[in-house]
Amino acid sequence: MDRRELEKIISSLKKLDRKKVLLEQYETAPELVADIVFIAINDIKDKIVADLGCGNGAFALASYLVGAREVHCVEIDRDAIEVALKNFGGRDIKIHNMNVKDFNTRVDTVIMNPPFGYQIPGADRIFIEKALEISDIIYTIHHKGALPYIRKILDERGEIEFEKDYKLNIPYGYSFHKSESRNIDVKMIKIRVKRYG
Numbered sequence: 001m002d003r004r005e006l007e008k009i010i011s012s013l014k015k016l017d018r019k020k021v022l023l024e025q026y027e028t029a030p031e032l033v034a035d036i037v038f039i040a041i042n043d044i045k046d047k048i049v050a051d052l053g054c055g056n057g058a059f060a061l062a063s064y065l066v067g068a069r070e071v072h073c074v075e076i077d078r079d080a081i082e083v084a085l086k087n088f089g090g091r092d093i094k095i096h097n098m099n100v101k102d103f104n105t106r107v108d109t110v111i112m113n114p115p116f117g118y119q120i121p122g123a124d125r126i127f128i129e130k131a132l133e134i135s136d137i138i139y140t141i142h143h144k145g146a147l148p149y150i151r152k153i154l155d156e157r158g159e160i161e162f163e164k165d166y167k168l169n170i171p172y173g174y175s176f177h178k179s180e181s182r183n184i185d186v187k188m189i190k191i192r193v194k195r196y197g
Contacts, residue, residue: 003034006037007030010058013057014083014086015056027055028141030058033058034062036059037063039139039164039188044063045068046067047069047108048106049110049111050074050112050135051110052103052114052127053074053100054080056083056084057084059111060088064088070094071094076097103130103134108135108136109138111140112131113140128150135193137190137191138190138191140188163190166187166188167184168184168186
């Protein structure tokens with residue numbers, strides 16, 4: 001499967017009907033999903049992968065389609081899980097309807113677009129902390145200004161190996177939005193987790 005074909009599949013996925021403000025449920029654009037998955041392909045193919053806060057399942061499905069050995073989709077919102085299940089179309093992707101704090105399966109790679117912490121300060125930290133705990137490699141998206149904060153969380157536990165800038169289009173979806181959509185500067189970072197002893 002090539003990047004263009006993957007992007008086409010991801011663009012056909014059902015989106016979330018009822019987005020929860022506090023969960024900051026914004027879909028990741030299909031071209032970003034495809035690009036990030038192909039950047040991460042050596043850490044996905046034949047590996048155990050978790051998509052934390054999987055929403056409609058885009059990263060989980062993309063990981064499955066490029067050859068992950070096992071994929072875990074972790075999502076607290078039952079409505080989002082229903083959408084992800086439809087998008088998975090019966091494929092063997094493990095669904096975990098739970099808070100990411102409670103997910104304790106060891107994986108090789110985490111790939112995620114966590115909440116940015118706009119609605120609940122520190123929400124992004126919960127995802128980073130869990131990814132550091134359960135994986136060796138993390139691919140994660142954060143608003144560009146959060147990088148110093150992320151580095152502070154990593155401290156001696158992880159090292160940023162790669163960064164790439166993107167524009168994330170956030171469409172109008174909540175009553176407090178003032179325009180149809182907004183582009184925000186985000187950064188995808190690859191983190192290698194440091195293990196001692």
